[in-house]
Amino acid sequence: MELPKRYNANESEEKWLKYWEKEKVYLFNPDSKEEAYSIDTPPPTVSGKMHLGHSFSYSQQDFVARFQRMIGKNVFYPFGTDDNGLATERMIEKMKNVKGQKMERKDFVNLCLKTLEEIRPDFVYDWKRIGVSADYSIFYTTINEHSQRISQRSFIDLYKKDRIYRKRAPFVWCPECQTAIAQVEMKDSERDSRLVYMKFDTDVGKQITIATTRPELLPACVAIHIHPDDKRFNKLIGKKAKIPFSDREVKITANKDVDMEFGSGIVYHCTYGDMDDVKWLEELKIEPIEILNKDGILNEKAGKFKGLHVKKAREAVIKALEEENRIEKIEPIHHVVNVHERCETDIEILNTDQWFIKYLDLKADFIKYGRKIKWYPDHMRARYENWIEGLKWDWNISRQRHFGVPIPVWYCRKCNEIIVAEEKQLPVDPLADKPLKSCKCGSNEFIGEKDVLDTWATSSLTPDIAIELFKDKAVYKKLLPMDLRPQAHDIITFWLFNTVVKSYFHHQSIPWKSTMISGWALDPHGKKMSKSKGNVVDPREMIKKYSADALRFWAAGSRLGDDLPFQEKDLITGTKFATKIWNASKFTFMHLSDYKSEKPKKLEIIDIWILSKLSKLIKESTENFMNYEYSHTKLEADKFFWHMFCDNYLEIVKDRVYNVEKRGKNGKLSGQYTLYHTLLSIMKLMAPITPFITEELYQQYFKKYEKAKSIHLSKWPSFDMVDEEAEKAGEFFVFVLQQVRKAKSEQNLSLKKPVKRILAKGKITLEQFNAIKDDLKATTTAEEIEFEQLPENNEMDYEVVVDL
């Protein structure tokens, strides 16, 4: 058989994608007797297309999935899409040019669901295209009925366990999206702003100056803080200050949190400028003065500034202060403010009704659970613990949005009692459905809860969501805890942590035995890729240009957990690998055309040499893969293939396979046996990394002899033929060969040019030398080779003289 001259990656990759799908190569078998290996696949968010970071970390988890499959595990590798929440709402609003707030919830939700159906196949295809070997028939979306049912059931369970409560509390609020957001949904944004020095009157007559970037919160001022050690002002502690444009007086209090260096050294305490203000209110038991509405407009408590939006109010307050001569100065300031990451709007802190999961009392347990999980790499656990130790707030799970899993409760119209949905009626939409029973007070009139659940409240249940698709099967009970959670390091603090929390409450168990944490793909200068910086790379273009294998080959180049700067030229390495293995296979298959899988009576020593090296490589690669160190496997297998196999072994074996009449049948057969097993083993070692080219070559030749219908269902290689003596002979061989090549290169001669005479000295026996002599003569194109055995105590291992 002969391979085409060139490998067409695009054509080939598309072909095998179809084949894998048609042949159900990655199908999980729930009835299998084999040990299962379950993966809690991260569901990517449909609101954004696959970016390079995705292809990086999903490739890395796929290496592991493919390896586990090849060592015989029944791999449970589901695929889901995360498509509820604010991000999706914004995408749909943009796509369809609508405003969710202005529509009936039902209509907007239906529009979202319908649109998602349209875009989902294309979206998922990107993951298939990079070769993610998930079983796409084990599919969920975080908004489908199945997920909603599980998410609402989780809510009910926690409610019954007294872990959920509803409370009016100050919380981070986005006035643009008009919803509470979590701390993790905020990001920093740099702003040029003004630091306004305002003069307040005090009851001791003299004025004090307060510096602020938020003068518009003046009507919400509830106290003035001074550091007790601040000699300039501490005499004023206990006195009162008058709020301009009002009759109110506030206390001047001592507060050690005040930074004496900042501004004037005096802080005005508002409702609520930041989380410190919230803390101080609680500590000092001061009543808040809430001047902001949910849309960021000042209300009647703001007095004459009522009806203005914060930005306008800021100008108005400054102007009014100027008119009363209350501005000492205004300094430009460049500072960092918190904005909502989705819309870049400055966040506010508002007092609203929210649902919380109470868990601050369980920090120690969560840390304990974290230590039961095996972390790869281990140091990532520190981030998890660091986060837990710093937790200050319970988990706010309610969002004032439309498109999410509804919070399954109603309020009795008469007695205000909270009625929670029953499990058998899930999923439920309290705005459309009714409770199954009447209220204790006898009333049958209810108000449905409008809020929906935070998207993390659902995605923290991915193990349950995936596994419950097999609820009726015997395997169901064996899948928890799952074997692996693969994900990137940026979401340890929420997705990973939240999943542990849910598993703790619902199963009293860790969700998975291990977690592998991927790093990030960075831009060529080691910076984070982001749309705003304009340094994002589209993986689809890279695949088109270089192939998915090349992208994966690159992704395998970083150690697990390490970030990797992306340089387009690095993808060339992967395409070169494909070309090389294509050509090496072409040669090998050509010489295996008359090979019938028989084993020779006696293997040539050089063949034993490479098979011994191969045995060691396989052993190491297996161990590395067991520890999720795929990058070592890739590195070592690639090096072995290129340098050991191609540069040296193929050159050595040529004489025997080309010239049977001269070298004898056994010599050829020994070579064929070695070629077959070495190349097949290399293919298999690389199959998890570059699944397409290895499948192509497996199908072209090896499939005829190996039983598996795909290389990805074939057995992981095993070879146990370590022979140190043969390795010594092989190393001697390679050294002589290198010396001859060097000599020719220095004389600018072709490698084909015959060599008159070689004198080779080494620490091998004459018998060993004689066993490699014919191969050595042919490979070096020497007319004559003399050998001299060096004593063991000789300083040099080898000495070679080449006469050209």
Added chain:
RNA sequence: GGGCCUAUGGUCUAGUGGCUAGGACAUUACCCUCACACGGUAAAGAUCCCAGGUUCGAAUCCUGGUGGGCCCACCA
């Protein structure tokens, strides 16, 4: 400010106590050698971030510093 990680030829990296510090990309020279010129052979290129320390011996371990990354906190 706190936590974690990281620093190796121009670039990306391998290497956790002893090797002439390995490889890839890029560079230079030569070679159309019967799998491959999308190739081969060879060459050049690294005071292993800096300063101390431990050790017979440090790229590797410890301390401090500097640079980079991520997460968290702060940002009146």
